[in-house]
Amino acid sequence: MLNDHRDLYNAALVERRDAYRMGGVSIRYGDQSAQLKDVRADDADQARWSFSSQQATLRRVDRAFAGFFRRVRSGEKPGYPRFKGPGRFDTVEWPKDGDGCRWDSQPDNPTSRVRLQGVGHVKVRQHRPVAGRVKTVSVKREGDRWYVLLSCDDVPVQPLPPTGSTVGVDLGVASLVTVSEGRQIGNPRFLKRAAGQLTAAQRDLARKKHRSKRRRKAVARLAARHRKVRRQRLDLAHKAALTLVRDHDVIAAEALNIAGMTRRARARPDPDYPGRFLPNGQSAKAGLNRSILDAGWGVFLTVLRAKAESAGRTVVEVDARHTSQRCAACGHVAPGNRVTQAVFRCLACGHAAHADVNAAVNILRAGLARQADAQAA
Ligand SMILES: [Zn+2]
Numbered sequence: 596m597l598n599d600h601r602d603l604y605n606a607a608l609v610e611r612r613d614a615y616r617m618g619g620v621s622i623r624y625g626d627q628s629a630q631l632k633d634v635r636a637d638d639a640d641q642a643r644w645s646f647s648s649q650q651a652t653l654r655r656v657d658r659a660f661a662g663f664f665r666r667v668r669s670g671e672k673p674g675y676p677r678f679k680g681p682g683r684f685d686t687v688e689w690p691k692d693g694d695g696c697r698w699d700s701q702p703d704n705p706t707s708r709v710r711l712q713g714v715g716h717v718k719v720r721q722h723r724p725v726a727g728r729v730k731t732v733s734v735k736r737e738g739d740r741w742y743v744l745l746s747c748d749d750v751p752v753q754p755l756p757p758t759g760s761t762v763g764v765d766l767g768v769a770s771l772v773t774v775s776e777g778r779q780i781g782n783p784r785f786l787k788r789a790a791g792q793l794t795a796a797q798r799d800l801a802r803k804k805h806r807s808k809r810r811r812k813a814v815a816r817l818a819a820r821h822r823k824v825r826r827q828r829l830d831l832a833h834k835a836a837l838t839l840v841r842d843h844d845v846i847a848a849e850a851l852n853i854a855g856m857t858r859r860a861r862a863r864p865d866p867d868y869p870g871r872f873l874p875n876g877q878s879a880k881a882g883l884n885r886s887i888l889d890a891g892w893g894v895f896l897t898v899l900r901a902k903a904e905s906a907g908r909t910v911v912e913v914d915a916r917h918t919s920q921r922c923a924a925c926g927h928v929a930p931g932n933r934v935t936q937a938v939f940r941c942l943a944c945g946h947a948a949h950a951d952v953n954a955a956v957n958i959l960r961a962g963l964a965r966q967a968d969a970q971a972a
Pocket of ligand 1: 922923924925926927941942943944945946
């Protein structure tokens with residue numbers, strides 16, 4: 596099924612490319628979707644799979660081109676959409692449960708199953724109960740494992756009782772989260788270790804001969820490492836977010852895109868190969884470290900927002916510029932205030948604190964100010 600979807604994706608890509616090269620014509624999603632009927636009539640392999648899932652694949656081509664044109668317009672390095680080689684196409688999506696797929700296809704059976712058109716009923720090991728009404732269903736291959744991903748509507752909200760507490764959080768390197776009251780949550784030590792292992796696995800892969808059995812094994816090992824890092828990162832994010840949401844009504848955090856531009860050398864994800872990164876001017880190891888941490892912060896904020904929403908809590912995202920250099924006691928801003936990565940000592944008033952706690956206090960203050968503005972408006 597993945598291979599046929601990959602063929603469809605590549606064919607749609609070729610069509611767009613050729614039309615553009617020959618006549619400067621751009622082909623749209625609607626044009627390609629209209630051809631699906633004929634494609635299915637001519638190709639018995641394609642006809643086996645769900646029409647809607649094929650439309651979803653064509654929409655992916657559309658998104659790839661939309662991204663390309665957006666990058667051209669904004670003057671970025673455009674990166675023309677690429678062909679998906681074998682093993683580079685891992686997901687099929689069904690936009691609507693019940694249309695070419697059915698989640699919980701045998702409700703009376705104690706084992707969950709998903710029915711996929713052209714495949715049949717597939718046993719699923721469910722990691723947690725499904726909340727709400729299933730909207731979309733995706734199947735994803737990761738190395739030698741397969742996952743079913745569900746997105747749901749009408750997920751019931753379970754508000755937590757108010758605590759009267761507000762908090763600011765700083766996202767950092769030594770610990771994932773430092774709270775304005777001084778607590779630190781989630782030591783991402785494993786991320787550093789993982790960066791080392793990933794670099795080693797990548798180097799190992801580069802040494803293997805093309806199309807050899809050993810190379811295939813090295814690819815599988817690298818994929819397994821990536822998978823493990825993702826799991827660990829997600830686990831850490833869930834634990835940290837749960838603690839925060841349980842204890843506080845309002846959580847102020849830095850808006851990552853703003854912080855990223857000013858504070859950190861950004862990792863540059865390769866648009867064509869999720870999980871891979873382009874050179875960003877730092878050494879490979881430092882870049883990988885950075886990118887793993889960056890992804891960790893992004894995942895954490897996503898999880899935090901979702902948990903806060905379902906618990907009836909508020910997350911305020913603030914511009915975190917200068918929060919690491921500003922004194923939380925007197926407001927004096929100077930790079931010299933930050934003595935080391937961990938130590939903050941104000942050059943004006945002498946206030947001393949853990950650098951991340953000082954930043955978290957500033958973020959809390961900025962968050963409360965923003966909230967007050969929003970309420971006044
Ligand atoms: Zn001060």
